[in-house]
Amino acid sequence: MNKLIIGRYLPGNSWVHQLDPRTKLLASFYFIAIVFMANTWLSYLVMFAGVMVMIAASRIRIGFFLRGVRPMIWLILFTVGLQIFFTTGGHVYWQWGWLHVTHYGLINGAYIFCRFVLIIFVSTLLTLTTQPLSLADAVESLLRPLRYLHVPVTELALVLQIALRFVPTLMDQTTKIMNAQRARGVDFGTGGLFQQMKAVVPLLIPLFVDSFGIAEDLATAMDARGYRGGDGRSKFRVLAYHSRDWVAGGSMIVLTALLLLTRR
Amino acid sequence: MTQAIEIAHLNYQYPDTPRPALRDVSLSVASGEWVAIIGHNGSGKSTLAKNINGLLAPGSGTVTVGGELLTEESVWDIRAKVGIVFQNPDNQFVGATVADDVAFGLENRGMPRPEMIKRVDSALAAVNMTEFATREPARLSGGQKQRVAIAGIVAQTPDIIILDEATSMLDPAGRQEILSLIRELRAARPLTVVSITHDIDEAALADRIVLLNDGEIVETGTPAEIFRHGEELIDLGLDVPYAGRLKAALAQRGVAVPAAYLDAEGLVDYLWTLHSTM
Numbered sequence: 001m002n003k004l005i006i007g008r009y010l011p012g013n014s015w016v017h018q019l020d021p022r023t024k025l026l027a028s029f030y031f032i033a034i035v036f037m038a039n040t041w042l043s044y045l046v047m048f049a050g051v052m053v054m055i056a057a058s059r060i061r062i063g064f065f066l067r068g069v070r071p072m073i074w075l076i077l078f079t080v081g082l083q084i085f086f087t088t089g090g091h092v093y094w095q096w097g098w099l100h101v102t103h104y105g106l107i108n109g110a111y112i113f114c115r116f117v118l119i120i121f122v123s124t125l126l127t128l129t130t131q132p133l134s135l136a137d138a139v140e141s142l143l144r145p146l147r148y149l150h151v152p153v154t155e156l157a158l159v160l161q162i163a164l165r166f167v168p169t170l171m172d173q174t175t176k177i178m179n180a181q182r183a184r185g186v187d188f189g190t191g192g193l194f195q196q197m198k199a200v201v202p203l204l205i206p207l208f209v210d211s212f213g214i215a216e217d218l219a220t221a222m223d224a225r226g227y228r229g230g231d232g233r234s235k236f237r238v239l240a241y242h243s244r245d246w247v248a249g250g251s252m253i254v255l256t257a258l259l260l261l262t263r264r
Numbered sequence: 265m266t267q268a269i270e271i272a273h274l275n276y277q278y279p280d281t282p283r284p285a286l287r288d289v290s291l292s293v294a295s296g297e298w299v300a301i302i303g304h305n306g307s308g309k310s311t312l313a314k315n316i317n318g319l320l321a322p323g324s325g326t327v328t329v330g331g332e333l334l335t336e337e338s339v340w341d342i343r344a345k346v347g348i349v350f351q352n353p354d355n356q357f358v359g360a361t362v363a364d365d366v367a368f369g370l371e372n373r374g375m376p377r378p379e380m381i382k383r384v385d386s387a388l389a390a391v392n393m394t395e396f397a398t399r400e401p402a403r404l405s406g407g408q409k410q411r412v413a414i415a416g417i418v419a420q421t422p423d424i425i426i427l428d429e430a431t432s433m434l435d436p437a438g439r440q441e442i443l444s445l446i447r448e449l450r451a452a453r454p455l456t457v458v459s460i461t462h463d464i465d466e467a468a469l470a471d472r473i474v475l476l477n478d479g480e481i482v483e484t485g486t487p488a489e490i491f492r493h494g495e496e497l498i499d500l501g502l503d504v505p506y507a508g509r510l511k512a513a514l515a516q517r518g519v520a521v522p523a524a525y526l527d528a529e530g531l532v533d534y535l536w537t538l539h540s541t542m
Contacts (some may be wrong), residue, residue: 133360165360168402218354222320224348225358225416226340226367232374236367236384
């Protein structure tokens with residue numbers, strides 16, 4: 001069940017860990033956006049060098065990042081395959097009916113592969129070095145301007161925070177119910193697909209009922225502690241930019257400049 | 265002495281139920297007193313607690329907390345004065361970490377952050393949870409979670425703390441932990457405690473016990489007075505403490521035992537004194 005936990009935060013004290021979550025979130029999105037601007041071998045090399053510097057600064061072993069690629073490998077191979085077989089142009093190496101492998105096809109396939117790996121590495125770096133809670137804070141802080149459009153940002157952030165807080169609680173509950181149902185002879189994880197789906201029903205229904213009970217208890221407790229909506233609340237956890245956040249932002253600008261110099 | 269809680273002719277009925285949950289309940293709790301409210305399931309104990317801080321609005325009758333009448337306007341003031349620790353340690357933990365949870369009530373009141381940090385630190389120190397400040401609730405025991413819940417209340421410096429079966433889901437060690445914490449807190453500053461409980465040993469710690477049955481107060485008295493009714497307590501769905509049962513059994517066999525309530529230690533003392541004079 002542990003694999004299900006959102007994100008796979010690795011506690012640490014590195015330079016990347018200490019960055020403000022907003023910086024990390026924005027930088028990751030920015031990096032993912034500019035990956036699509038790379039269109040030469042040299043520009044991809046620049047991007048890879050950039051990611052390697054970030055990974056080195058996080059002091060996390062490269063193995064964790066390679067493991068991040070593994071669950072996506074079939075999607076990647078499928079997309080790369082499409083690129084290789086359906087891109088036309090350049091020297092034709094092989095042809096069979098409407099399938100053909102061309103020079104441009106191979107190059108495009110390789111580029112797509114690099115893009116996937118870069119994007120996965122960066123998003124893995126974000127989740128490995130940032131606690132889900134900090135990410136929720138970052139989202140709240142970045143979306144704050146939407147309050148002027150009457151979007152209930154603080155309420156949504158509290159909902160997100162409570163959801164994250166109750167993931168382990170519901171996980172415990174699931175294990176408990178599974179054991180209780182096993183004791184009554186339910187067989188999880190064996191039989192055909194249909195059988196397994198049927199076995200999940202006696203798990204989901206009590207879990208669903210339980211979550212309503214929890215929600216009601218929690219609402220009462222929040223009421224008793226004086227919660228009356230997002231307005232007028234102060235915040236215990238605050239985010240603050242430090243000099244390292246400016247360094248990180250500056251590095252992104254340098255990376256962009258190098259990318260622009262090396263792309264066609 | 266001023267009255268911390270003054271309840272007069274309180275009636276309450278849940279919507280869509282045939283019978284009222286509370287009938288003409290009148291009760292006053294002195295400031296600094298420890299009152300236990302006991303009764304079987306459905307006797308109205310928790311309903312009474314929820315009426316005290318306005319989680320439920322009284323059907324008729326009045327509730328006055330610290331001299332302030334409970335109304336729609338005063339309810340937030342009163343909630344700041346009355347902290348409730350609920351039964352399930354998990355389902356009242358709002359924050360993602362221990363410190364966040366303790367701060368939740370303060371955030372709701374819009375307290376400035378520097379003051380909040382001071383309050384959170386001292387509340388955690390008061391319940392001996394300082395080293396757990398950054399822990400997530402999943403990594404705490406039930407007793408520790410209840411201690412955090414108490415810290416969340418202590419941080420708001422209320423006058424009254426209500427334990428709504430707060431120890432019923434804990435193991436015996438956790439239960440002891442919480443009860444001795446409450447005693448420590450009371451020693452440090454005046455605190456009125458209302459404990460709603462099934463546990464007779466917890467009730468025995470109170471200055472006064474209120475016995476509730478079918479929404480009515482059946483009897484009020486010191487633990488010694490209440491526990492003298494051995495058999496009747498069982499009829500009301502309560503368990504007599506072990507020492508009380510032993511005493512009744514001894515009396516039945518013709519051993520002279522005092523009529524007043526004795527806790528386990530008192531009874532042991534009494535028995536060995538009795539034996540050595542024979």
